Amino acid sequence: METIGFIGIGNLGYPIAENLLKAGYKVKIYNRTRVKALPLEAQGAVLVNSPEEAAEKGGIVLTLVSDDAAITSIAGDAFAAALGNGGIHVSLSTISPDTARVLAAHHKEYGVHYVGAPIFARPEAAAAKVGNAVISGNAAAKERIKPLLEAGFAKRVFDLGEDEGNANxxxxxxxxxxxxxxxxxxxxxxxxxxxxxxxxxxxxxxxxxxxxxxxxxxxxxxxxxxxxxxxxxxxxxxxxxxxxxxxxxxxxxxxxxxxxxxxxxxxxxxxxxxxxxxxxxxxxxxxxxxxxx
The missing domain is CATH 1.10.1040.10 (N-(1-d-carboxylethyl)-l-norvaline Dehydrogenase; domain 2)
Incomplete structure (x- = not known):
């Protein structure tokens, strides 16, 4: 199975990353507070030192951070370049639709698809994989990431079209x-x-x-x-x-x-x-x- 990047190990991010590991994915994790991710390292995750290191060329990175400022600071030029042509950034965060659209336009300059996929689930529901996902963005990119969402937290996935801000x-x-x-x-x-x-x-x-x-x-x-x-x-x-x-x-x-x-x-x-x-x-x-x- 391919290696997935995961950025943001908070109350909600932890069970999702853990589920991905249990499903057999190789997961590279970046978290600003490294100690919170150490238990996942014991389960096989690879901890990296920057958002860029969580990315692989043409790969997939999921981000789950607190707000617009946090996602903007992470998903800049270096991050998009590290993902490169054919890469996908899946934003699980609850952010402004306008911010989602700005990030999507920026990522396109590097050949990267941005998919908005904010989570409807509290941590216990995510852990049990009975949450829901709403997604918007490029059609092919959405098809590629659906198995990840289902393995990570989602019982159902609702598609809201290609406008990357719609999901938010x-x-x-x-x-x-x-x-x-x-x-x-x-x-x-x-x-x-x-x-x-x-x-x-x-x-x-x-x-x-x-x-x-x-x-x-x-x-x-x-x-x-x-x-x-x-x-x-x-x-x-x-x-x-x-x-x-x-x-x-x-x-x-x-x-x-x-x-x-x-x-x-x-x-x-x-x-x-x-x-x-x-x-x-x-x-x-x-x-x-x-x-x-």
Whole structure:
């Protein structure tokens, strides 16, 4: 099997890289904090010292980093040249669609295809390979990378065409809708508690009937238990994503009042820093505080 480059071993990157190793791929890993990747070296990964060293001519490199600044700093001239003609850069990160398109245009100068493939999965879902991927970019490049996505984390892969920014537009929509669901549940559960209902019973009824889905059942349980500090996806990253949602909405003249609300909730969580290692589900705390709970 071919050698794959992987850049970014965080909470989500680690299980994906581990799954690729288990599937038999040779994996070259670059991570800014090298120590986080050492357990993967023990499983057969090769640790390299720069993003360029993770690339092979005409090969594939997957990147999973925190934000637009991080991906831009990694995927510059040296990186694209190292991949070279026929190479593919698969960006698993949640970034601005505009940044994706800029990177794609830059990569084309070196004969490299850029494929946007942001992940819909928390770390435990990625580890179990029951996540979802949305992809956009060159058709042949997408076909080449699908087995990697399926081996790494994806139960299903959804193709959104050749515009490299499309996948990130959908990823931002998805994250906005998750955040909106968290806010909606928090307000509903606060109303239940203020009126003397047992909140867990409310949760169990709603998530087994009208709202039977992973988002409502998973995040709903965390809200009921006030389990705000399980930082699989940090409040800071959630805030970054809501900023990107509103940036994208502004550029397309799309009013999104609920996005403004959840952005404000996350800004408060990050600014006050009252919840150690806050997960983005901590945005739910605002509705309870507003209700005096």
């Amino acid at each position: 537009v959908l990823k931002l929509i998805g994250n906005f809708m998750i955040a909106g669901a968290i806010e909606m549940m928090a307000e509903g559960f606060a109303l239940a508690e203020k009126n003397g209902l047992e909140v867990k019973a409310v949760y169990e009824m709603l998530t087994s009937t009208l709202f039977a889905s992973p988002v409502f059942s998973g995040y709903g349980a965390m809200i009921v238990d006030r389990k705000y500090n399980v930082p699989s996806f940090s409040a800071a990253l959630g805030l970054k994503d809501m900023n990107l949602v509103l940036q994208t909405a502004s550029r397309s003249h799309t009013p999104m009042p609920l996005a403004n609300l959840v952005q404000s909730r996350l800004t408060t969580v990050v600014a006050k820093n009252e919840i150690p290692e806050a997960d983005w589900v901590a945005l739910a705390s605002g509705a309870f505080k507003d209700a005096g709970i």
